[in-house]
Amino acid sequence: MVIAKRQRRPQFVVCGDGPLAFRVSFALSTRYQGDVTVILPDAGSKHGAQMAALDHVTVVESLRPDTAAFRRARLDDADAVALLDQDDAGNIETALLVNELKPGVRLVVRFFDDELGAGIADHLPNCDVLSASKIAAPPLVALALGEARHLEVPGIDLVVGKPSQLPGRSLFTLAALRGEDSVMLPDDDEGLDRRIAIGVASPDPAPATPLRRPNGRVWYFVRQNLNKYVWYALAVLALVIVAGTTLVALTAPAHWMTALYQVVLETLAGADPGTDVPPVTRGVQVVVTVISVAVIPLLTAALVDAVVRARLAAAVSGPGSPMSGHVVVVGLGDVGTRVLATLLERGIPAVAVNVRDDGSRGIPFAREHGVPVVIGDGRRTDVLKAAQIGTARAVMAMTSDDVANIGISIAADSVDRDPAHGRLRRVLRLFDEDFARRVQGLIPRSAPRSASALASPAFAASVMGPDVLDTVPFRDRVLLVAEVPMHARCELEHRPARDVDVPGQVRLLAVRRPEKGFTTDVFRPATTNPLQHNHHLIVIATRTGLERLRARTARPEE
Numbered sequence: 271m272v273i274a275k276r277q278r279r280p281q282f283v284v285c286g287d288g289p290l291a292f293r294v295s296f297a298l299s300t301r302y303q304g305d306v307t308v309i310l311p312d313a314g315s316k317h318g319a320q321m322a323a324l325d326h327v328t329v330v331e332s333l334r335p336d337t338a339a340f341r342r343a344r345l346d347d348a349d350a351v352a353l354l355d356q357d358d359a360g361n362i363e364t365a366l367l368v369n370e371l372k373p374g375v376r377l378v379v380r381f382f383d384d385e386l387g388a389g390i391a392d393h394l395p396n397c398d399v400l401s402a403s404k405i406a407a408p409p410l411v412a413l414a415l416g417e418a419r420h421l422e423v424p425g426i427d428l429v430v431g432k433p434s435q436l437p438g439r440s441l442f443t444l445a446a447l448r449g450e451d452s453v454m455l456p457d458d459d460e461g462l463d464r465r466i467a468i469g470v471a472s473p474d475p476a477p478a479t480p481l482r483r484p485n486g487r488v489w490y491f492v493r494q495n496l497n498k499y500v501w502y503a504l505a506v507l508a509l510v511i512v513a514g515t516t517l518v519a520l521t522a523p524a525h526w527m528t529a530l531y532q533v534v535l536e537t538l539a540g541a542d543p544g545t546d547v548p549p550v551t552r553g554v555q556v557v558v559t560v561i562s563v564a565v566i567p568l569l570t571a572a573l574v575d576a577v578v579r580a581r582l583a584a585a586v587s588g589p590g591s592p593m594s595g596h597v598v599v600v601g602l603g604d605v606g607t608r609v610l611a612t613l614l615e616r617g618i619p620a621v622a623v624n625v626r627d628d629g630s631r632g633i634p635f636a637r638e639h640g641v642p643v644v645i646g647d648g649r650r651t652d653v654l655k656a657a658q659i660g661t662a663r664a665v666m667a668m669t670s671d672d673v674a675n676i677g678i679s680i681a682a683d684s685v686d687r688d689p690a691h692g693r694l695r696r697v698l699r700l701f702d703e704d705f706a707r708r709v710q711g712l713i714p715r716s717a718p719r720s721a722s723a724l725a726s727p728a729f730a731a732s733v734m735g736p737d738v739l740d741t742v743p744f745r746d747r748v749l750l751v752a753e754v755p756m757h758a759r760c761e762l763e764h765r766p767a768r769d770v771d772v773p774g775q776v777r778l779l780a781v782r783r784p785e786k787g788f789t790t791d792v793f794r795p796a797t798t799n800p801l802q803h804n805h806h807l808i809v810i811a812t813r814t815g816l817e818r819l820r821a822r823t824a825r826p827e828e
Contacts, residue, residue: 279326280304281347282733285335285364286354289701290380290402292317293726294352294733299326301813302734307343309335335364340371350376350733354402356604358383362390369394378732382604382631398732402725407608409724409743411616413717414597414664414697421468421751422740423808426780430742433467444468444742444749444777444810466742468779468810593642594661594691596620600648600678601669602632605699605721609668614639621657623648625669649677651684660687664695668721672700676709679716731813735820742810751810753782757825758803767799770807775815782806 282298284291287310298304306327310318313331322329332339335353345351351368353361361379368377377397381387387399412419418431429436430444444466596619599610606622610632613620622636622643636643646653648667659665665682667675675698682696698718700706706718727748731738740751756762762769770778784804801807811819 280349280734281344282306283309283340283343283345283348283351284354285309285352286380287311287315287317288354288356289317289720289722290726290729291354292320293722294354294729295321295327296324297726297730298733299324302730304349307348309339309343334360335367337367337371340368345372345375348372348375350378352378352380352729352733354380354729356380356382358386362386365390365394365397376733376736378729380729396736398736400725400729400732401608402722402729403604403608405728405741406605406721406724407612410605410609410666410668410697410699410719410721411597411612411618413719414666414695415616415618416695421742423751423753423779424739425782426808428468428779430466430468436467592661593619593621593658594688596658596662598623598654598657598659598662598665600624600665600667601675601699602630602636602643603668603670604631606666606668607632607635609666610636610641614641621662623653623657649674649681651681654678654681654685659685659694661691662694663691664697666697666699668699670699672702672705675699676713679713731816737820738816739808749810749812750816751779751808752816752819754807754809754816754819754823756801756803756805756807756823759826760803760824761822761826762801763803764800767801770801770809770819772815772818774812776809776811776819778807778809780808782808 280302282304284295284298284306286308291308291310295306295308299306304326306324307330308318308321308327309330309332310321311331311333312318313322313329318329318331321327328343330339330342332342345368353364353368355361355364358381361381365377365379368375374395377394379387379390379397379399380402381390381399382401382403384401384404387401391397391399408422409419412431416435418429418435421428421430433443597613598621599606599613600623602610602622602624606624607630610620610622620641622632622641624630624633624643624645625647627633627643627645633643642657644653644656646656648654648669654665659682665678667678669675669678679696679698682694687694693715696713696716698706698709698716699721700709700718701720701722703720703723706720709718710716724743727741727743727750728738731741731750731752737752737754738750739753742749742751767778767781770776781799781801782805783802807819807823809816809819
């Protein structure tokens with residue numbers, strides 16, 4: 271009797287405590303069927319308790335990931351290590367320690383600083399550096415703009431979205447909903463809804479909506495900072511000057527310009543009595559002097575108040591001129607800063623809102639790039655008005671507080687909106703996806719999304735191997751965009767390109783060839799083109815499909 275050998279579950283070590291660590295641990299223990307050991311400072315924290323409750327997940331409590339903690343986590347047996355703390359310096363130190371304890375083990379490290387992360391990856395073997403906020407920002411921005419999302423595929427500018435977002439560019443249906451499952455489909459599959467498609471980006475994208483200043487900075491300052499009492503005082507003075515000029519010009523032998531000159535000076539500079547003028551002129555002088563004594567102090571006080579308020583507004587760097595077609599980003603943490611950077615790369619005007627000027631990394635970034643920053647609570651309508659949300663195309667609530675983000679979305683409804691600018695898009699950052707669906711039911715015109723949910727598939731896939739380029743979330747599934755090298759004597763060598771496609775699992779997008787310097791010279795190659803062992807296949811696949819493709823392109827065991 272032959273007993274089948276039980277397949278070994280892959281072993282992973284995750285360092286970190288937060289939503290990203292939880293989601294990556296969940297993905298590795300369920301979708302990738304691995305055993306996960308999590309090292310975190312407090313096992314009783316919110317996410318620590320959630321991770322401890324997962325099957326095939328063990329929690330090791332340690333103030334920092336040191337040698338003792340990695341021994342308890344059985345680093346020697348680990349196939350890969352993911353460092354997911356929001357601390358670039360701490361992640362560098364831990365990565366060096368892991369490489370010292372187990373040289374060559376697969377490392378996936380979370381970094382915010384791209385240049386620093388790339389430098390670290392160059393000096394550590396088998397190491398990938400990813401930014402959770404950088405991964406999450408493009409789909410969040412695409413959602414706010416109502417556009418298709420660009421995929422991170424070097425050499426090809428691919429976009430993915432609803433077919434209606436890809437007019438004339440859709441190559442094939444990427445996935446659609448059949449019952450409760452998302453599946454990859456052939457081109458001619460019919461009778462399905464909620465499709466997403468993939469296509470080549472337009473070579474001449476429509477220019478971003480320009481920053482519009484229809485009335486100029488001076489008139490905008492006047493409208494924003496002069497209250498109604500200033501206008502009342504100016505109206506009274508104007509009426510007095512017009513009436514006085516008319517009476518003097520009619521009763522005294524003077525040209526009307528001379529009369530205007532005389533009345534203006536008497537109004538603003540004080541009385542200058544004259545004995546050789548007609549009685550009517552004397553009466554005008556008295557009335558003008560009395561009214562000016564009463565009105566000018568009021569006007570002076572109102573102007574001083576306007577200047578003070580303008581200086582306060584300048585201190586928080588609010589927009590100094592009217593804007594329209596911009597995006598209001600509330601919250602300048604890691605995610606908000608990346609979202610702001612993505613908008614700037616796209617040429618989309620933006621206004622940033624942060625609850626306080628507390629040294630958040632996004633505030634100096636915004637000011638360095640000329641983005642107006644409004645300091646205040648985004649749940650207050652006056653703060654949103656200062657960000658000119660009434661003429662904005664979208665508001666993105668990117669704070670780390672779910673309740674605050676919901677409040678921002680609700681407050682946006684309280685601000686009067688210019689009908690000429692259409693409906694305001696609202697993107698909310700929320701942690702729990704079930705909660706997000708309920709919020710969307712409560713606030714139908716909002717689009718709640720979890721930044722960690724958008725980023726975690728890329729981290730989990732990178733833990734499994736370095737070939738994943740991007741991810742495409744669809745319902746509760748994730749499709750992986752990967753570049754898979756073909757090895758000599760693999761199953762697919764000399765086979766036609768059509769053999770790469772597996773219905774519901776793998777679709778071939780492009781082939782990179784070494785004789786072309788690995789530039790993407792074949793996009794959607796002819797189905798009869800033969801594949802060579804040194805080709806690189808760019809595919810979009812499910813997790814299962816990618817694992818099978820790796821097996822089909824791997825060098826056979828001797």
